[in-house]
Amino acid sequence: MAEFAQQRGKRRDDGGLGGVLDLLLANARLVLGVSGAAVLAIATLAVKRLIDRATSPREEDDPKAEQKSLEESWQDLALIKAAQKPPKKQRREDLSEPLLSPAPPPAPEPRACPVPPEPPETESSPPRCLTLQEKLLSHYSIHLPMSEEQVAVAQQLARSICAELQSFLRSKCPELPFGSLFLSGPLLDGLGALAADHIHFMLPVVLDATLWSLIPGEDTVVRNPQYWMIKRTDLEYFPRGRSPWDRFLVGQYLSSNVLNETLHKMLVASINWPAIGSLLGTVIHPLVASRELRLDVKHDQVELSIALFPVVEMEDKVLLAAPPEGLVENLWLESFGRAEVLKVKELDAGDAGARQHCLCILNGVCRSHPALRKLSGSPLAHVILHLSSTESDWTEESLATRFQQVLEELVGYLENGVLPCYFNPKVNLFCELLEEEIEEMGFLLYRAVSEPGLLLTEK
Structure with a gap:
């Protein structure tokens, strides 16, 4: 069975090689242009000659045949070397000339200043990865x-x-x-x-x-x-x-x-x-x-x-x-809803901060993830208020840093199962969460701490 497959493949290669080469040459000008087609024609002609000689029966004890074969080999070698040379760049007016016609001798021209070489074409650079700051601002503007x-x-x-x-x-x-x-x-x-x-x-x-x-x-x-x-x-x-x-x-x-x-x-x-x-x-x-x-x-x-x-x-x-x-x-x-809003706005007014901006994004993120919906509203506001007691830089430029810090703080509060109220530390804002809910929230936020962009995908 294996030998049959090998033989079948060999016959397919021998019988279809000429057709493949002809088809390749027929379409080369469309695909490669005039210069590329010329190079391909030279190389293909040489290869085709070599294949024809290799597959044709050899006349033994014929010195003329050996001499002829040797000359043809040198000709083929010359064709192959010509194909290896870089093609000469053609001008638009030369495209009507025969492909392999000899070029006329150049007419004497006055000496001109050398033309600087054209700069190489630069490949389009891949799209730049967005920073977390840019992702947050984009998420806010879109959603x-x-x-x-x-x-x-x-x-x-x-x-x-x-x-x-x-x-x-x-x-x-x-x-x-x-x-x-x-x-x-x-x-x-x-x-x-x-x-x-x-x-x-x-x-x-x-x-x-x-x-x-x-x-x-x-x-x-x-x-x-x-x-x-x-x-x-x-x-x-x-x-x-x-x-x-x-x-x-x-x-x-x-x-x-x-x-x-x-x-x-x-x-x-x-x-x-x-x-x-x-x-x-x-x-x-x-x-x-x-x-x-x-x-x-x-x-x-x-x-x-x-x-x-x-x-x-x-x-x-x-x-x-x-x-x-x-x-x-x-x-x-x-x-504590009224007190939360007043305090957040008061802090932002005092230092031109982005607490409201950050809170809005966090609320939207938590509400778009079913596992985090119970964190939206008061819990997030209180985390931001607690963080404001230790972090003074709430400018727009620090939005990504503060956003990630809020996630880290939330993970810590969930690990303890306690989020103290900013206005009354005796009140635990997590007291009505089930253990399963805490574990699910904590797992998702723990992953998001190292890759906050996970939370910005739509669910």
């Missing part, structure tokens, strides 16, 4: 933030929905002293946003400070300093019913869970969202099967995800009706 037109549409739409909700609450619950709804979130705080979601409607719950007091988180049943309780006081002097908020009491505490359930029923069953959406040119859907008070809004230009948070402001604390999952229903979550 972040939203366009000004989208931001304007989203803000106007959110304000219109907010006004409609405010009007409904005042007509439906005139006895409850709700304050004026206001908007919050990255899109409204001036820190930029990857999309027009995470808009917060903050609904102030106005309490009489003489009838209510705050219980620190360390003294609550969960022993978590970030969760507070709001206690009804002086019931012996001011019995139930004295405060309009007494209808939401569980035991002696204002229940965030009961208040949320009441508002959820209103959002789902009482408000005519199809009519409001038609008026605003949108489609509005409240989330029915969710503990959160959330609206999904679809518009031709933007899509909004709006979360409603009842908020209590007492004793310099900002408490949200956002209890942890479980059976505990009287807890209020302390929010």
Whole structure:
């Protein structure tokens, strides 16, 4: 079988060699140009002669044949040497001359200054690798933030929905002293946003400070300093019913869970969202099967995800009706969002820093990677604030260095499972993360420390 294959290949080579050479010569002028075709013709002619003689039967005992063969060999050798010489550069007017015609003797010309040789053609250099600084700025310009037109549409739409909700609450619950709804979130705080979601409607719950007091988180049943309780006081002097908020009491505490359930029923069953959406040119859907008070809004230009948070402001604390999952229903979550934004902007204003720029990129990166989404928002802001205490150079030129340092800091915090709050070190901002989530985040960020560009790829 092997011998058959060898013989078949040999016959194919012998029979097809002449055709290959002819085809090569026929196309040489198109591919190589006139000069290259001439060189190839000389070399091919020599090789073809050698092959013809090697394959033709030799006449033995014939001196003339041997002499003829020797002369032909010298001729072939001369052809091969001619082919090895570099071709003479032809002028455009010479292209009409026969390819192998002898050149006429040069006419005497006056002596001229030597013409400098043409510079060699330089090959195009490969594309330059971008630095991390350039990658970050490119990522920011392409993906972040939203366009000004989208931001304007989203803000106007959110304000219109907010006004409609405010009007409904005042007509439906005139006895409850709700304050004026206001908007919050990255899109409204001036820190930029990857999309027009995470808009917060903050609904102030106005309490009489003489009838209510705050219980620190360390003294609550969960022993978590970030969760507070709001206690009804002086019931012996001011019995139930004295405060309009007494209808939401569980035991002696204002229940965030009961208040949320009441508002959820209103959002789902009482408000005519199809009519409001038609008026605003949108489609509005409240989330029915969710503990959160959330609206999904679809518009031709933007899509909004709006979360409603009842908020209590007492004793310099900002408490949200956002209890942890479980059976505990009287807890209020302390929010540092307003303080974070103010502090970051204050630091940037003091040294013309790029903290807001860095925070915006980090938020976008974490939200584009499912494993890192729980790091966006407050955790990133607090890491930047902690880092600002030790690093003073936050200029635009140091953006890449600070970005990589934030990643390194995050890996360290995840290894310990603790991220202290910048405003209250007793609060651990990682306390609600699962062990599996911490490990997955830590593994991804550990890889990104040595190659931060991994985080800038779209997921």
